[in-house]
Amino acid sequence: MAAARVTMAASRTTNDDLDDYSAYAHMSQEQLLQLAIERSLADTNMTPWQNGQFYTHTQPTAPLATRQPPCNPNRTNPPVAASANPPSEKCVKINRDSINHIISEDNGKVIAWTGHNGHLRVTVKPMNDLDPFLSAILRGDAEALRNMIHSKSKILDEPNKDGWIPLHESAYYGHVECLKILLKASPDTINKRTHNNQTPLLLAVSCKNFSCVEHLLEEGANPNIANHQRETPLHKACEKASEEIVGLLLRFGASPSTACAQGGTPLHEAVRNKNIEICKMLLQAGAKLSVRNVYGIDPLFVAAQCGAAEVLNFLIVKGGNINTQANDDASALFEASKNGHVEAVEILLSRKADLNKPNKTGLLPIHVAAKNGHDSIVSMLIPITNMAKVRRSGISPIHLAAERNRDDVLETLIETGFDVNARLSDGWSKMYEDRRSTALYSAVVNRNTEATAMLLEAGADPNLDIFNPLLVAVRKGSMEIVTLLVKHGANVNALLPTHSTSFPAVLVFCMKHLAMIKYLMDHGCDALSCFSCQYGSNTHPPIKLRGNGREAIYYLNDEPSDYCVQFCEIISAPSACGWVGPIIDMLLDYVGNVKLCSRITEHLDSNTDWAHIKEKSVLPCRLMHLCRLKIRQRMGVHRQRLIKTLPLPGRLIKFLSYEQETFKDVL
Numbered sequence: 001m002a003a004a005r006v007t008m009a010a011s012r013t014t015n016d017d018l019d020d021y022s023a024y025a026h027m028s029q030e031q032l033l034q035l036a037i038e039r040s041l042a043d044t045n046m047t048p049w050q051n052g053q054f055y056t057h058t059q060p061t062a063p064l065a066t067r068q069p070p071c072n073p074n075r076t077n078p079p080v081a082a083s084a085n086p087p088s089e090k091c092v093k094i095n096r097d098s099i100n101h102i103i104s105e106d107n108g109k110v111i112a113w114t115g116h117n118g119h120l121r122v123t124v125k126p127m128n129d130l131d132p133f134l135s136a137i138l139r140g141d142a143e144a145l146r147n148m149i150h151s152k153s154k155i156l157d158e159p160n161k162d163g164w165i166p167l168h169e170s171a172y173y174g175h176v177e178c179l180k181i182l183l184k185a186s187p188d189t190i191n192k193r194t195h196n197n198q199t200p201l202l203l204a205v206s207c208k209n210f211s212c213v214e215h216l217l218e219e220g221a222n223p224n225i226a227n228h229q230r231e232t233p234l235h236k237a238c239e240k241a242s243e244e245i246v247g248l249l250l251r252f253g254a255s256p257s258t259a260c261a262q263g264g265t266p267l268h269e270a271v272r273n274k275n276i277e278i279c280k281m282l283l284q285a286g287a288k289l290s291v292r293n294v295y296g297i298d299p300l301f302v303a304a305q306c307g308a309a310e311v312l313n314f315l316i317v318k319g320g321n322i323n324t325q326a327n328d329d330a331s332a333l334f335e336a337s338k339n340g341h342v343e344a345v346e347i348l349l350s351r352k353a354d355l356n357k358p359n360k361t362g363l364l365p366i367h368v369a370a371k372n373g374h375d376s377i378v379s380m381l382i383p384i385t386n387m388a389k390v391r392r393s394g395i396s397p398i399h400l401a402a403e404r405n406r407d408d409v410l411e412t413l414i415e416t417g418f419d420v421n422a423r424l425s426d427g428w429s430k431m432y433e434d435r436r437s438t439a440l441y442s443a444v445v446n447r448n449t450e451a452t453a454m455l456l457e458a459g460a461d462p463n464l465d466i467f468n469p470l471l472v473a474v475r476k477g478s479m480e481i482v483t484l485l486v487k488h489g490a491n492v493n494a495l496l497p498t499h500s501t502s503f504p505a506v507l508v509f510c511m512k513h514l515a516m517i518k519y520l521m522d523h524g525c526d527a528l529s530c531f532s533c534q535y536g537s538n539t540h541p542p543i544k545l546r547g548n549g550r551e552a553i554y555y556l557n558d559e560p561s562d563y564c565v566q567f568c569e570i571i572s573a574p575s576a577c578g579w580v581g582p583i584i585d586m587l588l589d590y591v592g593n594v595k596l597c598s599r600i601t602e603h604l605d606s607n608t609d610w611a612h613i614k615e616k617s618v619l620p621c622r623l624m625h626l627c628r629l630k631i632r633q634r635m636g637v638h639r640q641r642l643i644k645t646l647p648l649p650g651r652l653i654k655f656l657s658y659e660q661e662t663f664k665d666v667l
Helices: 031-040 132-139 141-151 166-173 178-186 202-207 209-218 233-239 243-250 266-272 276-282 299-306 308-315 333-336 342-350 365-371 375-384 387-392 397-403 407-415 439-445 451-456 469-475 479-487 505-509 514-522 576-590 598-605 606-617 623-633 638-644 650-656
Strands: 006-009 055-057 091-093 100-106 111-114 119-126
Touching: 132 141, 132 166, 141 178, 166 178, 166 202, 166 209, 178 209, 202 209, 202 233, 209 243, 233 243, 233 266, 243 276, 266 276, 266 299, 276 308, 299 308, 299 333, 299 342, 308 342, 333 342, 333 365, 342 375, 365 375, 365 397, 365 407, 375 407, 397 407, 397 439, 407 451, 439 451, 439 469, 451 479, 469 479, 469 505, 479 514, 505 514, 514 576, 576 598, 576 606, 598 606, 623 638, 623 650, 638 650
Parallel strands: none
Antiparallel strands: 006 100, 055 091, 100 111, 111 119
16 A cells, blocks of 8 residues: 555543654555554554544454564554454544544545554545545645635634644644644644643644744744643653754753653653753753652652663763652662662762662662562672661561562572571561561462572571461472471471461361371371370360351461360361371371270261271281381481481381381381
8 A cells, every 4th residue: 555644643641642653655554554553552642633523434353463563663562462353343433532543545545543442443434524624734735725725714723622723733743834834824823722732832842843843933832831731842852852853942942941740851851761962952951950850759860760871970970969869768779779770770889879778668779679680789789788777677688589589689698698587577577467577488488499498508497487488388289398398497396376276287288188298297297196186085066167157277367266276177177078088097107006086986987998097096006116106206306307317227217217118128
């Protein structure tokens, strides 16, 4: 398709921003369709182009997500795929506030390609169906426009429903000849505003239509009239990084220090775009480095925030405050560290920026760098950060690295001597529902085996938290982490602080994981306590149910009570009762002569396949078995993992470790 001119426009509900688009005459129809999709959610103004006169007709279209759309170098918005199931055919009025579209002219027709809510809509409408005035402006047909003006077929200062007049349209589309004709015919409209307070000059600047900007200024357009967001044409020129237009506006008296509704100045915009030349022009024209927006952010802070290293260095040389802080007390160095801007951090540190300034939450730059995984910045900050202030903050960078799975940062912190057993202050700990206090706990919660191993190898104590990390690992079913924790001394008999149990709490969470139960038993978990029941052979009271029918004892996040839960109650849960036989059979291998309570006996009696298990509990234990139990008891729980280091025959070690069950092989 040989399109004469293509213009895309899209809405922004909070800011009347306009992007610059050159002609797309070289594009095929398919490429333009793709561009419509790509730009369907772009942050730009929508040209009014007589809103209400043009209607689209929806048509089903195939998904285009797999095709490569043409790129707009000025934006990074991802393409939006067309829906495979668009709505049924109907006519829909174009709404500037919610629809993005491309307009092109092809052989006397207007083609509108509209992206809306993920759907692609294509409409072809004869050019002569549009308002003739608008049609001439869209085409840039100055001669036709001149003839219509002479015929007085339209009132030039009569706005449409959005407050746009033909002069706005011409400034927006960049047709300078049309603009000259309209301005000559009605010179008093030069500063006419739309309903959003947009002047023709602001629209021309927003679209980087230099020739229109130049002519409007030469004809006396006011460069300091702001839109409804209090953004002046200079704001827009800096936002679009148009050095030529910035220079032009300043020459015609644009104020370099006017603040928009958010308090941002043109210098803020220039810094955000990392345009040092525009920054130089603005400062030369009198822009102030100390002006802050509503968030307390000045231009130097923006430079650090965006990683604009060259601009940052320039602003420091010009007198910018290297220790500037936003309203939340975050410093420029804090912000650069947070966003991983290595060069900006290096510049600030070389200029002696204070790296020990905390934000309002007490965090230092090293904290936020660790939290966001910026290992190189963490390495820079470690040797010069005040460790006393880190401790006073109540949280260590090692906590944040573990919580966010920043393994490289965690390794760096460990290697440089950070305390792996540092504990959160009460204030920080209370921010977590589980009241965690160590980095190890966070690594276990995240099921991060590598981080868990690093911390344990560095000396992390697995028994410091209110909720033992081993309970968390068992509940998550992570055998690898359970093994690591037990190997490094985790308490296999830990209890739940919120629910009292008469047996090790780890068993609550692994009823269906027999291999894990066996591993825990092998390493000292107290099996005997599972057979200690206050009711014994007497009838047990029924388990109390909640109003919704759930057994309260199986939900461990309830409010704590004085009631002590027994093992026979836990094993009677509907989700666990089918495993009673195998579990009791295994536990009997780790105890001497015991007597089963009536509730467990009832479960065993309910399944004929479990008769041998009940018989096993009645028969006297063999002497070899009792000897094994006695040796393990004398060794103690914390030394049982060292059984394999004993100077004993290999077969005996296997027997003591429950790896060998045949007595004659041992003898």
